[in-house]
Amino acid sequence: MLRVELERSPSGIDKYLEEWRRHSLESAMREIAWLEDMIKTERKQSEHHNRQRRHPCCNCWRRKLRQLISSGR
Secondary structure: OHHHHHHHOOOOOOHHHHHHHHHHHHHHHHHHHHHHHHHHHHHHHHHHHHHHHHOOOHHHHHHHHHHHHHHOO
């Protein structure tokens, strides 16, 4: 919305106001990108955590197998 309004602004607009609008748009875009990255990271961590609960990681599985072999079961 800010981007469209910035593009439509009249050419005689105050230079300070124009720069303030541009700065506001850039700040909002950075914050949105930051939030999207945080959400993406949290989802990856959640998926990894859920996967580990359902399926033990390879190292845990190998460790258990070695324990079973060494115990003679």
